[in-house]
Amino acid sequence: MREKVIPPNTAGGPALRADARRNRNQIIVAAKSLFRTSGLDVSMEAIARTAGVGVGTLYRRFPDRAGLVAAVAAQSFRDVLADVTEAKEVEPSAWDAFVRLATQSENLRLTVHLAFLSLQSWRDVHAAPESEGVHREMMSALEALVQDAQEEGSIRRDIGAGDALYLISVVLGNRSPGTDTMRGMSTERSLRLVLDGLRAEPSGALPGEPVTVQELNTRMKQGADTLEG
Amino acid sequence: MREKVIPPNTAGGPALRADARRNRNQIIVAAKSLFRTSGLDVSMEAIARTAGVGVGTLYRRFPDRAGLVAAVAAQSFRDVLADVTEAKEVEPSAWDAFVRLATQSENLRLTVHLAFLSLQSWRDVHAAPESEGVHREMMSALEALVQDAQEEGSIRRDIGAGDALYLISVVLGNRSPGTDTMRGMSTERSLRLVLDGLRAEPSGALPGEPVTVQELNTRMKQGADTLEG
Amino acid sequence: MREKVIPPNTAGGPALRADARRNRNQIIVAAKSLFRTSGLDVSMEAIARTAGVGVGTLYRRFPDRAGLVAAVAAQSFRDVLADVTEAKEVEPSAWDAFVRLATQSENLRLTVHLAFLSLQSWRDVHAAPESEGVHREMMSALEALVQDAQEEGSIRRDIGAGDALYLISVVLGNRSPGTDTMRGMSTERSLRLVLDGLRAEPSGALPGEPVTVQELNTRMKQGADTLEG
Amino acid sequence: MREKVIPPNTAGGPALRADARRNRNQIIVAAKSLFRTSGLDVSMEAIARTAGVGVGTLYRRFPDRAGLVAAVAAQSFRDVLADVTEAKEVEPSAWDAFVRLATQSENLRLTVHLAFLSLQSWRDVHAAPESEGVHREMMSALEALVQDAQEEGSIRRDIGAGDALYLISVVLGNRSPGTDTMRGMSTERSLRLVLDGLRAEPSGALPGEPVTVQELNTRMKQGADTLEG
């Protein structure tokens, strides 16, 4: 799915010089990448290093950590918005679009962390007007998508969009030990189970094999072994 | 459900003096409480302060942070085991016992963090023989419960206990902003939806009212406001 | 050589109860042993544990760490005094007695640390009247021994007892990496070389084989490997 | 003798900025100075304070205490190497060069601590490639010097360079109470005695006056008084 970084000149400051804009984008890309792979608590140094700039530059572009998080979030929300649009264009039904989004949008995975799963980042997002606005937009789009699916009869009517999004979030957002290993397995299976729970009519077979507790433990161990030695 | 701290004389060291045991318990209780409310990365100072002891005391009782986490986990696992037993005694079917456990065991909420949702704590748990053992016991009991439910025909047969536990875990384990506020609402509704997804036969009505996105936001805000100021 | 712990009732306090005296002695023995094997900075806990008593008991017997060090030193000085007496009785000349003392008195090895090689312990010794006195005694005995050797013509006359003792001390006191391994080798060879330097007439052959730099490094490594891992 | 801090660009990292290099040097100088006066276990805080920087700066320049020790050691070894070279240039014989080194190189005094008299620092030195290399170089140079002296007939042939260096080390390395005060006296006299012991042919008169035990005590007291108050 798309991963463009759009110049955020909505905020109205003076246009950035070309190199400054390039740096800004590199930082956001680096932060997104690290947030995804290592969680939200990577150090500012690490982000700057990954972006190929100095910390000073990072702080020149973003007032503080909260500001950076907000900017990354705003970007992430925009990406999700684009993914929603794309999904609706590409898929035949609202349900299919919803499923596509839930199962295939990497952007959504990061977004749920930034918007739902961390108190700190939620605060950061809502302290910055820029991310606040696009957050609202994204939520509306998601809500509309759910409601469309309800109207076409594919999502049960006794739930709200909030229920659906919340549920999808916690499943997507989980970064438990072994998540990386499990991605193609447990998370996908879980998602399917959850989507089944959301459906008006139960679906058919699940992907993959049943996961035993033994299996679960093995994956944990693998995850933990990659922690640092 | 039960929340006793049992004198841990299983380990075989000499019996602790009365005051020491009291402190040890206070520390575990404090740690459990802070782990629940603020996550696993509260400072040792904060735990000691909450327990009403000095850091030195904390370190006398537990060799290091890992040791404390392991001890809290062992306790937590024992509590879950007790809850499983109780649920099986009290409820008429394995399914009902499973539901009771998932929806009403506060112990299970903390446990999933310690056993599933943090690489670090998973390591800590498995580095300490005491917690390792009880972890295995607990997992077996949970697996048996799921399998019983499958045999009585209430949980779909195409999933493993690992799938079920994983899914319950991520829903329970979620500590998103406002989780505390939402406890009686979103999490419970989500759990119901998830349980529905696990069922062989879809159940009936959900508890509570549909949750809108608007509602979700409001709750987030409330949650964030309790963060620290 | 002798290693008795004599009841120190010279200080004049009320006689200790039998068990108290036993404890006191055990503590001193334990401290001496640990000081020898692990250096002067072992923890009070470790000393108490080795002595088989609680820290409380240790502090009841000795006002603080300085007090303990002073007591151990006093004991150690007394032991050296006894060794001097014995050496003079047993050996045919003052020189032989001096050599015997330097090469065979374990007590002297510890003593030089307490009396010469640690600022802190020197202070501790001289802050306590008890150890001060016996320190003076010991020094006199050593000085007399050196002077006797000078008078019998075996130690050069252009040095003072201070020179001789100082030199022996630094060689004996050295606890460099690999010292334990080297004890029978380097330290003994060094002592012989030093004794040669002190003699009026050079002596004959050295014990052992010449030590190369390569050899030195190997021993260091062995020493370091026993440090903790 | 020389005491320059050479820009360590041998390691190959990007050249440090002027201020950073200045700070790096100040830190090394401060550490050397404190190591000399207070031993190897001064706190990082104290070193930073003495260098006039914050702890953070110290840790930015050196990964940890071991890294700092290794860097100081490398510097110290280089200084000794320079002193060896200088001594060989200036003095007419290998023996004279050896004596000059032993008696006049302040660098050698610190070096023996770092290379011989502390297990911990020995480890630190050998864990860092930079210090490891120069350590080897220095040892070779010292060994060669001793062997040259043996070949010219001034050092007895029944000892190895290891014996000679070890012996010199313990005498030089001694930081007993009053060492600073005694420098020009006891240590120098001791060194002469030791050097005499190493010689093929005994030398003539010793410098200074014989040191009595009384004198020794006085100096100890002076040393201890400078400990901290």
Next chain:
DNA sequence: GATGAATGAGATTTCATTCAT
């Protein structure tokens, strides 16, 4: 404007010493 050096508060852990049982 970009860089990365410097800062210092805070986290974990140890240990001499005091105090309750």
Next chain:
DNA sequence: TATGAATGAAATCTCATTCAT
């Protein structure tokens, strides 16, 4: 009296943020 539990200051190290080059 003996015990060992409790204390808290100090040491090492990390990281968000500021500032000199």
